[in-house]
Amino acid sequence: MTTALVTGITGQDGTILARRLVAEGIQVHGLAREARDRDEWALDGVPEVQVHVGDLTDAERIRDLVREVEPDEIYNLGGISSVAFSWEHPVLTGAVTGLGAVGLYDAAWRLQQDRGLPVRLVQASSAEMFGLPEVAPQDETTAIRPVSPYGAAKAYAHQMAAVYRARGLHVATCILYNHESPLRPTAFVTRKITAAAARIAHDGAGTLALGNLDARRDWGWAPDYVDALVRALRHDEADDFVVATGHAHSVAQFVEAAFRRAGIEDWRQHVVVDPAFVRPADPTEMVGDAGRARRVLGWAPTVPFDEIVGRMVEHDMSILRGTHEIR
Structure with missing residues (x-):
């Protein structure tokens, strides 16, 4: 049975993803920052999911969790989710959203090295990395020049994904534009x-x-964007993909x-x-060109x-x- 680990599982995207993966028959583990988050999510979440409490800033805890769960798929949706909050707490944002992602990459890479089996990971990047872009629409080649602590942290995590990809870890990124749901x-x-x-x-x-x-x-429908994350992770070749409506x-x-x-x-x-x-x-x-996702992943907003x-x-x-x- 395929095993998946989802960080940020108590959020919008994590909840949608958990429901999808469980429906596919995948054994799903999630990461919640606090027991309170886990317990509140359980009321309206997916009871089949085993939720672990931990913080992305705790690299040792993340490494132990990845070793314990031994996931085949890792979806990194965790981190600070508010640009406004990132202005008030820039150091925390960098630690959670930036360094926390790298700690997860490293844990996945070490698991892959130890067990000799591939681990696939997808990073939820953000269009906020582009800052004040000089071109519209933006695509995967657009210059990364963030103008907020949130965007800067996402940019670091995004660029480090390429570093670990070069080390042999299958780590894809989806550069997500705004996506909503109830x-x-x-x-x-x-x-x-x-x-x-x-x-x-x-x-x-x-x-x-x-x-x-x-x-x-550029606003899209959240379940569509979760679908893009799954497609990117499971594609034969890890790459960067803008996910947007255009x-x-x-x-x-x-x-x-x-x-x-x-x-x-x-x-x-x-x-x-x-x-x-x-x-x-x-x-x-902010408007994205999802041409690569359409051509390579067969993805389109619905x-x-x-x-x-x-x-x-x-x-x-x-x-x-x-x-x-x-x-």
Whole structure:
């Protein structure tokens, strides 16, 4: 039986991935940072998964866990997930998202050396590595010039993947652009928007405070992006792959789509711009060219922008109506 280890399993992508791998008959182990995270996730997660408690900054713990589990597949989805948080905690972000990934690569490489069997790993890289790109769309050849602690940490982990690839470890990377689903926490701007749209429609009043409404992002459907991670890990040759839709929308367009789905036409009367939510450096246009993933992996996005927003709004409205089903 194939065994997989998923870091960051309690997050959006980790939960989606765990469900998929279990459905495939794979024995899945996950890593959660705290027992509380593990226990909360178990309520709405996948009971077949064995979740271990550990921190990516603890290289010895990670090495012991990899040796214990002996995974055939490793999916590194763990790390600091918020750009805003990374500005407040840049050292922690570097330790977890950057050095933590390298510790995992090294543990996988050592396991491969010890048992003489291949270990496949995929790193969830991020378009934030590109910083303020001079070209659009961006692809795998675009210069890596991060402008945030989060982007810098992801860049280090991404480049170290190539170093370990040269050592003989099958480590692929997926350069993920923004991808959403109802599993996003409300700390993320997209879910903050859809939850607010649902609440305002339900209550008949209310406001939503946001930062830069002009920032443009390439938003996709999270299960599609998890599919790309699996395809990249299992492809014969490890490589780097941009995973994106190729279409950019502004935050204002996301808000408009969310409020329209909730039945509110004039969204502007409910939205205020708060400077506290504006990042110190915020790329204005991020859009990816996933041509290599299409050609090599046979991957393509399946859910258009308006439908992604709509599904998230419907989820949040069902919670307010009391009709939401945990699944």
